[in-house]
Amino acid sequence: MVATLLRLKYHLVIADMKRSVGRVVLFVFFALYCLMMVFIALVGFGAASEYRTGNEHVVASITTFVGSLVIAGWTILPLLFFGVDQTLDPARFRPFPLRGSRLAPGLVLAGVIGLPGLVTAVLCLGVALLWLGHGAVFVGLIAGSLGFLMSQVGCRLATTALSGTLSSRKMRDLTGVIALIVILVLSTGGYVVSMGLSLWSSRAGGGAATLATVEQIAGVLAWTPLGSPWAILGAAGQGQWGMSVVFLVLTCCYLGLGIWGYGVVLDRAMLAPDRVSSARVMGSGNIIDAVSSWPGLSGRLAGMGAIMGRCLRYWRRDPRYLGQLPAVLMMPVLFTIMGLTMPLMVEAGGDEVPLELMGFMSNLSLGLIAFGLGFAAVMAGYTLSADLAYDSTAWWIHLTSGVRGWQDRLGRVLASVVVMGPLVLVVGIAVPWFLYSGSVVPNVVGAMIVLYAAGLGVSSIFSAWIVYPVALPGESPLKMRTGMMGAQMLSQFGSLTIAGLLALPVCLWAIVARGWMSWIVLAVGVVWGGILMAAGVFLGGKLTESRGPTILSILMKNDSKDRN
């Protein structure tokens, strides 16, 4: 059974890759990248073994700490970013008369087939290199294999145990949102933490304190399933062979328990009925009716109003829309933090920093913050470029109903203005107000409006021109689709560059204008932004109409490509 499942996984992975040349190329690149990283890591492990003598307990603690993180990562991350690997989805074995306990070992081991699993496996075994020239190196191979197995058991156990809960639409939406928050925190938090740590350690000499904390945590982790495989190695390395055997027995118990538990949840998952989602009543309102009844949206504009109303519903209910917010917010948050902390870092450097450098640094930090704001504004406009792709094949009704292209474009633009507009304004007012001076608020707001509007206008054209594959309706917003990278990067690079250039004159003026001129900048920003947006809606509308059937066929291709 184990061999059959491994073969099945192998064939599925190969067949999946063979579907297009792009996929093979992507795979090869990714594989080379992994190979390089693994090589560097292994060399690192080997080199680190040189400095091991006298620091055995440090190496052991860090191994346990990092190894625990790896196992925890395998267990938790697939829950958030799921769809990571459903190649051997237990639900697919339902028709066969198989018990979960027979499938469990094979499904766990099948994790090794596929790049993430393979890389983890090699790295886990590679930990043994830390103990080169020591008897523990052989223990390392055993501990590494057990650690890898533990990560796979954790992954399988968690995804299968929660698969029933996770497959409901509401839960999927929720996990998508949680995952996005995690990304936002990780992407900016990493910088904040490392900044904080380096400031702290440079002031308090806290390196040793940090290490002590790590050792304490590792000591506890060693007794949990996350750390016990690594503790086998750590204990052996420190010559505590008795403890090593204790950890070995403990690990085997945990693994046995995990695989047994996995078999049980597998049985449950295979017997459970297909997802039963409770239908949700949307409330008595009719958003299409409501928005298209707004003053000024009746008559010839009613179709546009309907599209706007529909987009607003999707902004609110479809996590893929709000899922774009981290991408918008990440840059300004990161740049603001960098801008704020840079002078601190220079100060921490000591008294010998010359005054000119300090002045330059404070200008630079303001520049960074301003750039972050501008980038956020144009990104907020760029979020529109996935709008049509998010409709997926439901867009056919726009094509067959003969709704005009400009109505399609304008409805989406206005929905974005309703959602993103206030955000752009609040950030544009608050950040300069609190960090610099109220006098430049009109400059910043003017520049941000023109950048946002240029982003909207350019995206209105680009989204009809490059329809890149996105997560399908109902999928996690994080699900990456094959072929996404190339087209999306082209679309993103192209539209951000063009939008930035179109907005550049106003932005440059905003940098130099002071006093009453600031208000002129604001006025010009609004007018020029309006012109860019209108032009985008008009040209994008023409393009949408002339490319209608082509767009639909691309959407159909993207819809069917990764579906089974």
Place this chain on the structure above:
Amino acid sequence: MDSASSKQTSTPIDVNVASLRGLTKYFGSMCAVNQLNLDIPRGSMYGFVGPNGAGKTTTLSMLTGMLRPDMGQAWVTGLDVWANPTAIRSKVGVLPDRLRLFDRLSGQELLTYVGLLYGMDKATVASRSTDLLMALGLGDDSRKAVADYSAGMTKKIGLACAVIHAPDLLVLDEPFEAIDPVSARVIAEILRGFTTDGGTVILSSHVMETVEKLCDHVAVIAGGNLLAAGTVEQVAAGQDLESRFIEMVGGVSSAGELTWLRPS
């Protein structure tokens, strides 16, 4: 079989509501639809039958302006579909197979949305959508998200979207798939009423019984080629439609080979 070729000469617009001339579509090197000629008489209930992958959906998509043909023309109410892409829109109602709907809208919202896209005024949209939801038995579910609908309910709301603007021609791809018998009866009634009043329906199906019972005309397509077209009596040629169909597309030689397939 020759009824298809004999109708090649163009006929007056008021007789045929839709005409296909030399319609051809390739997907890569695979010919999905090959030189298809077909006339759809006004007021007819036209069945479009063929095995899976025969080119039914491809043909219907080219007729409704959703898929650009490589060669040939499609005419609807006297207008060339691909020369006047927007002109025919209000005259045709479409129910595609396997395309999504905006399913985070409720049934009622979706109908309002489609009605407004067709440029209808609000009052008409409101009254027609209520009528449609009632007639199709979706009244109780009209406030639920379409994403939570069953396959049959989704088909029904799709049908409602196709008819809300009261078109002249309805192009329905597999309208009876996943539909329960009660709803099927209701839909059949609605379609019959529509054709009696001068409307035209083209529907694809691979259930011969449905087509034989409901349609007055039928076209048989296989491998992208039109095998026969005409009234149901003409095509069936004295047999029942299913036997004639299997004869035309080449059925299984015999079912007697699986001798082991017996309950023991």
